Amino acid sequence: MIYTELQGFYTKKEIALTTEEEPVWIARDLSRCSGCRKCEIACSLFHENRIWPEASRIRVFMLVPGVEFPHFCAQCKEYPCVKSCPTEALSISRKTNAVLVDEEKCVACGNCIDACPGKVPHMHPTKNYILICDLCGGDPECVKVCREGGWNVLETVPRKDFTYSLYARTPEEITRDLAVKLYGESGEEFL
Amino acid sequence: MIFGYAGKFLEVDLSEEKIREVRFEDDLLKEYIGGRGLATKILWDRLGSRWETVDPLGPENILLFLTGPLTGFYPGARICVSGKSPQSNGVVGSTVAGEFGVELKCAGYDGVIVTGEAEKPAYLFIKDSDVEIRDASHVWGKDAKQTVRLLTKECRGLLKSRFPLYGEWKEPSILYIGPAGENRVRTAVVAAKWAHAAGYGGYGAVMGSKGLKAIAVKGTGPLPEVANMKKVKWLTQAVCEDIYEDELWRRWGTGSAGYTVGAKTSSEPVRNWQEEWHDEKSYGVDQFENRVWIKPYWGDFGCPTTCLEIAMVKTGKFKGAITDDPDYELQAYLGPNLGIFTPEENVFLASLVDDLGLCGIQTGNVLGFAAELFQRGILTKEDLDGLEPKWGDAEAFAELARKIAFREGIGNLLAEGTYRAALRIGEMKNVDVLQYAVQSKGIGIGAHGIRSGKDYTTNISYACSVQGGDHTSVASLPLNDSGELIMIFHDSAVYCFFNIFGIPRKLKFKFYKAVTGLRLTQKEWCNTKALRILQLQRTMLLLGGPDFEWNPKIHDDNPPRFYTPLPSGPYKRKTVNKRRFEEKKKKYYKAAEWDENGVPNSKILRKLGLEDADKTLEKLRH
Numbered sequence: 001m002i003y004t005e006l007q008g009f010y011t012k013k014e015i016a017l018t019t020e021e022e023p024v025w026i027a028r029d030l031s032r033c034s035g036c037r038k039c040e041i042a043c044s045l046f047h048e049n050r051i052w053p054e055a056s057r058i059r060v061f062m063l064v065p066g067v068e069f070p071h072f073c074a075q076c077k078e079y080p081c082v083k084s085c086p087t088e089a090l091s092i093s094r095k096t097n098a099v100l101v102d103e104e105k106c107v108a109c110g111n112c113i114d115a116c117p118g119k120v121p122h123m124h125p126t127k128n129y130i131l132i133c134d135l136c137g138g139d140p141e142c143v144k145v146c147r148e149g150g151w152n153v154l155e156t157v158p159r160k161d162f163t164y165s166l167y168a169r170t171p172e173e174i175t176r177d178l179a180v181k182l183y184g185e186s187g188e189e190f191l
Numbered sequence: 192m193i194f195g196y197a198g199k200f201l202e203v204d205l206s207e208e209k210i211r212e213v214r215f216e217d218d219l220l221k222e223y224i225g226g227r228g229l230a231t232k233i234l235w236d237r238l239g240s241r242w243e244t245v246d247p248l249g250p251e252n253i254l255l256f257l258t259g260p261l262t263g264f265y266p267g268a269r270i271c272v273s274g275k276s277p278q279s280n281g282v283v284g285s286t287v288a289g290e291f292g293v294e295l296k297c298a299g300y301d302g303v304i305v306t307g308e309a310e311k312p313a314y315l316f317i318k319d320s321d322v323e324i325r326d327a328s329h330v331w332g333k334d335a336k337q338t339v340r341l342l343t344k345e346c347r348g349l350l351k352s353r354f355p356l357y358g359e360w361k362e363p364s365i366l367y368i369g370p371a372g373e374n375r376v377r378t379a380v381v382a383a384k385w386a387h388a389a390g391y392g393g394y395g396a397v398m399g400s401k402g403l404k405a406i407a408v409k410g411t412g413p414l415p416e417v418a419n420m421k422k423v424k425w426l427t428q429a430v431c432e433d434i435y436e437d438e439l440w441r442r443w444g445t446g447s448a449g450y451t452v453g454a455k456t457s458s459e460p461v462r463n464w465q466e467e468w469h470d471e472k473s474y475g476v477d478q479f480e481n482r483v484w485i486k487p488y489w490g491d492f493g494c495p496t497t498c499l500e501i502a503m504v505k506t507g508k509f510k511g512a513i514t515d516d517p518d519y520e521l522q523a524y525l526g527p528n529l530g531i532f533t534p535e536e537n538v539f540l541a542s543l544v545d546d547l548g549l550c551g552i553q554t555g556n557v558l559g560f561a562a563e564l565f566q567r568g569i570l571t572k573e574d575l576d577g578l579e580p581k582w583g584d585a586e587a588f589a590e591l592a593r594k595i596a597f598r599e600g601i602g603n604l605l606a607e608g609t610y611r612a613a614l615r616i617g618e619m620k621n622v623d624v625l626q627y628a629v630q631s632k633g634i635g636i637g638a639h640g641i642r643s644g645k646d647y648t649t650n651i652s653y654a655c656s657v658q659g660g661d662h663t664s665v666a667s668l669p670l671n672d673s674g675e676l677i678m679i680f681h682d683s684a685v686y687c688f689f690n691i692f693g694i695p696r697k698l699k700f701k702f703y704k705a706v707t708g709l710r711l712t713q714k715e716w717c718n719t720k721a722l723r724i725l726q727l728q729r730t731m732l733l734l735g736g737p738d739f740e741w742n743p744k745i746h747d748d749n750p751p752r753f754y755t756p757l758p759s760g761p762y763k764r765k766t767v768n769k770r771r772f773e774e775k776k777k778k779y780y781k782a783a784e785w786d787e788n789g790v791p792n793s794k795i796l797r798k799l800g801l802e803d804a805d806k807t808l809e810k811l812r813h
Contacts, residue, residue, distance in 0.1 A: 031486075034488045034489055034490045034494075034497040035489060035490055035491065035497075036490040036491070036492070036493065036494050036495070036497055037290070037491075037492045037493065038493065038495075041493060044413070045420075045424065048413065049420065050413035050414065050416075050420075051263060051264070051413060051414040052297070052412070052413035052414065053290075053293065053297065053361075054297065054361070054410070054411040054412075055413065059361055060361075061359075061361055061362065062361075062362055062384075063343060063347075063362055064340075065339065065384040065385040065386070066385070066486060066489060066501045066513075071359070108356065109356075110355075110356040110358070113356075113358045113359075119358060119359045120358075120359075121358055122357060122358030122359060123356060123357045123358055125411035125412065126411070126412070130358075148431070148435065149431070149435060149495055149497075150435065150441075151488070151497075170359065171359050171361075182485055182486060182501070182503075183485075183503060183513065184503075184505070186511055186513075190336065190340055191340070
């Protein structure tokens with residue numbers, strides 16, 4: 001049903017989903033994050049061929065020291081960002097279910113940021129379009145470096161029928177939760 | 192322009208409230224690299240001719256925050272803080288981990304040069320090329336956690352209101368001082384992220400003397416272009432793969448050493464170095480792990496080691512105290528050195544010095560010194576404002592640390608650091624208390640003793656170092672193998688030297704080439720560039736002033752305590768042999784090309800193009 005509802009938003013450039021390639025979701029165990037920011041480095045190297053933390057599609061927030069965590073797209077089943085786009089710059093990848101940004105069409109209006117329950121998308125720092133995780137085409141670089149280092153904050157799992165939108169939360173909301181989990185009641189004072 | 196550099200530096204005159212961009216010639220950057228090396232050069236060029244008269248805590252001092260070409264590229268980012276040191280009256284390249292250097296380079300700057308003195312408390316906010324001096328009255332007096340909280344909120348608010356369409360803003364990176372720095376306490380740090388600090392040198396006091404509470408920076412650009420990105424990626428991978436195999440630092444950081452350096456190598460300060468051995472299993476790493484570590488690994492930008500842990504006391508008297516591991520230095524200095532052997536008390540004291548903006552090492556050193564004077568009846572309860580700092584009394588030490596940070600009563604004296612406090616107390620009491628001061632060149636000695644001979648340090652490590660008691664940059668022989676000259680590379684290219692263990696020595700120079708495009712060999716580095724930096728640091732250290740100068744014949748020596756035999760442990764009775772020390776010192780002088788009085792030779796200075804240093808040192812040669 002959801003597929004039907006979203007049909008119009010699927011990207012037209014890609015060939016239909018093949019059976020071998022199951023779409024993935026990046027599961028996230030945020031309180032394990034060491035704050036090494038290797039995910040930012042890997043992401044920006046992959047997408048920009050530069051080390052460029054602000055142009056990374058996954059960003060590590062540290063609003064409270066010790067409470068570092070990666071903030072990135074959760075691929076909500078409802079894709080409110082895609083629906084909010086006035087120029088059809090955003091579409092859903094048939095192959096990965098990731099949100100794809102058409103850099104030509106995007107006018108950097110910021111509607112998608114407002115529509116996202118987690119305020120996840122952010123502008124490219126020097127170009128006129130929005131940045132959203134595209135899952136690197138299905139084999140995300142951030143997951144590789146995180147697992148290599150043994151921190152295992154990020155893990156690719158098969159995408160199932162789950163309410164992933166629960167993970168689309170703002171940096172402040174996530175910080176509050178993690179700070180309290182880590183520091184107990186004093187966690188609330190630090191924000 | 193050389194690859195790996197942003198290409199310009201920010202110069203901020205706080206007296207005139209003027210901000211400008213400055214550039215250095217490529218040739219200069221090739222010689223002095225960045226961080227510690229460049230700091231030495233800038234300070235020499237600008238202050239060298241009147242070094243002895245420059246008050247480190249006066250407006251004429253220059254406070255430097257410098258990255259290096261490898262910052263952000265070599266795994267484990269740091270920033271180097273420097274200036275004329277209010278501890279040694281020389282130059283210390285003091286580095287602190289975190290994202291500050293990366294943010295700064297992404298904002299387009301290789302460093303910040305701060306001069307003058309603000310009329311009222313200020314902080315600097317850098318957003319790319321938008322730089323402003325902002326009022327810091329509302330955070331002046333605030334402790335570390337409050338400062339970080341308020342400035343993070345304020346700066347994110349500014350970014351959000353100025354760039355409403357950007358989306359959520361990540362926090363800027365902040366370097367700050369606590370109350371201790373504001374009060375010009377000589378053992379104050381420039382800190383980051385609650386628990387990280389550039390400690391050696393006392394630059395928190397310099398920052399405080401300038402009325403500068405913090406610098407917050409958000410850079411939205413990429414790190415500078417490198418010469419060969421493919422190589423940089425490959426070398427990064429090579430470093431990381433090796434480090435990932437490393438069990439010790441990854442699992443425990445230096446947090447296992449609070450027990451082992453005492454029990455095994457017998458080189459840990461215990462009760463102000465009266466002993467260097469303990470076998471207190473209550474201080475085992477398992478106790479830290481099971482009782483206070485709430486986050487098993489904590490790291491900074493690009494770090495594969497993540498040697499830190501977050502520690503918090505969850506119950507009891509010290510409930511709510513938060514710090515990192517503590518790392519070995521703070522475990523030792525705010526633990527056994529004060530007769531303290533429980534993780535909770537140690538975390539409590541480390542958290543307190545973090546909050547106050549004090550250096551855990553230097554403060555632990557001066558607290559231990561005061562406690563020994565109390566033990567010996569030299570300082571009395573009356574002298575100590577009614578406090579009785581008995582070994583193991585964490586609360587008494589906490590109160591004393593607080594007094595130091597606010598320069599209250601006896602704290603005002605101890606805030607001068609161990610050496611200066613010893614001089615004053617000696618005069619006051621007419622007793623030689625320098626024999627209880629475990630320091631070198633005004634800098635409290637790092638927590639790695641030399642008497643057992645089982646640690647990495649040796650009899651000349653501190654005595655001959657241009658950074659005094661610093662346990663990271665230690666003097667060693669052969670000169671061009673692994674000692675200070677190599678440390679000068681890490682601290683000038685500016686990355687964390689904890690990510691070099693087990694890594695082939697040549698790799699750092701390959702990394703330097705991949706980033707900058709410039710070929711550099713260890714031989715070339717040690718024989719010319721690093722040696723030049725060392726000679727300049729030595730020159731400024733010997734010039735000293737304005738409160739005193741070092742005489743190498745007296746002060747290129749170990750603290751008296753290191754010549755008394757170890758009273759306990761597996762290396763009982765071992766000590767430093769004065770004759771052997773003198774012999775090795777001679778060898779070191781020879782290798783460093785210093786004359787018998789410890790002054791750099793004319794010949795080497797001229798060979799290195801340091802004619803002006805040679806001329807200046809002429810007065811010390813007789």
